[in-house]
Amino acid sequence: MSLTAGPHSSRESTFDVPGGYAWISFASLILILIGSFHAIQGLAALLNADSFEVADDRLWVPADYTTWGWVQLIGGIIVVVAGAALFTGRLWARIVGLVAAFASAIASIGFLPAYPLCSTIMIAMDIIVIWAITIHGAEMKEA
Amino acid sequence: MSKHAEPAGATPASSYEQPSKWVGWIVFAAIMMFMLGCFHAIQGLVALLDDQKFLVAVSGLVVSADYAAWGWVHLIGGIIVALAGVSLLAGWLWARIVCVLAAFLSAIVSISFLEAAPIWSAIMVGLDIIIIWALIAHGAEIKQADMMGPPPR
Numbered sequence: 001m002s003l004t005a006g007p008h009s010s011r012e013s014t015f016d017v018p019g020g021y022a023w024i025s026f027a028s029l030i031l032i033l034i035g036s037f038h039a040i041q042g043l044a045a046l047l048n049a050d051s052f053e054v055a056d057d058r059l060w061v062p063a064d065y066t067t068w069g070w071v072q073l074i075g076g077i078i079v080v081v082a083g084a085a086l087f088t089g090r091l092w093a094r095i096v097g098l099v100a101a102f103a104s105a106i107a108s109i110g111f112l113p114a115y116p117l118c119s120t121i122m123i124a125m126d127i128i129v130i131w132a133i134t135i136h137g138a139e140m141k142e143a
Numbered sequence: 144m145s146k147h148a149e150p151a152g153a154t155p156a157s158s159y160e161q162p163s164k165w166v167g168w169i170v171f172a173a174i175m176m177f178m179l180g181c182f183h184a185i186q187g188l189v190a191l192l193d194d195q196k197f198l199v200a201v202s203g204l205v206v207s208a209d210y211a212a213w214g215w216v217h218l219i220g221g222i223i224v225a226l227a228g229v230s231l232l233a234g235w236l237w238a239r240i241v242c243v244l245a246a247f248l249s250a251i252v253s254i255s256f257l258e259a260a261p262i263w264s265a266i267m268v269g270l271d272i273i274i275i276w277a278l279i280a281h282g283a284e285i286k287q288a289d290m291m292g293p294p295p296r
Contacts, residue, residue, distance in 0.1 A: 058196055059196075060185065060186075060189055060196070060263070061185070062193065062196075098174065102174065102177075102178060105178055106178075106181055106182075106185075109182055109185060109263065109266075110185070112262060112263060113196075116262050119262075120262060120266060123266055124269075127175070127270070127273065130171060130174050130175070131171055134167065134168075134170040134171040134174065135167065135168065135171055
């Protein structure tokens, strides 16, 4: 781990980039992707609600698809903004990124019966984002 | 992972600025525990409020208690799991052990509930495995951070 701000030591793996931007950039891009997926799901709920697997009273959090569509769309945009802010690597951006990934996972669970595979993939991506921010967030401190 | 030979964010070194408390395996495990608790609580609420959504009738479950009982188990269990996650951040000495036990019990309960909500229960078992891995494989860093106390400000 980058204990000094100098060039990385031979102990670090080849995946490390000097300066520690790699993992935060990774987390930012994945978070932007997650937000885009949510926005697409929201648009699908608003425009083409027949494409879902179940009727909207069968969702784990039963709201009608219009409500879910707006929640997903606006939430997705917020998550994209949080992901873009995460590129700065600042502490507040990392905390906001964690909250965004957490909220995205909760929303994906509520929406799970409609798009089972997609929701599962997005929860996995949320866990990866949380892991990247918490475990590798320290590397941004020297940057 | 050889690059974690030194714990990330737990070693008070004078040669560099101390990273904030929002890094490290403690925070990851605590957030995962909190997420697991929320998932269990939502499952409990669904079981209590609208159990027609589940895939099978009560007799199809491995443990055929009625959904009201399952709902309370999930809801109260979820709250306990979330509190255990918070205790991990607070630095309680037994927090790691309690969290591993909570994840273990959560996995067993999720497996029993598998017919009712297969994908959801599978996700939660995966989350349990991640939590147990984080707490045990990287437990040394968590324990060291607990013993060293909060980083100097």
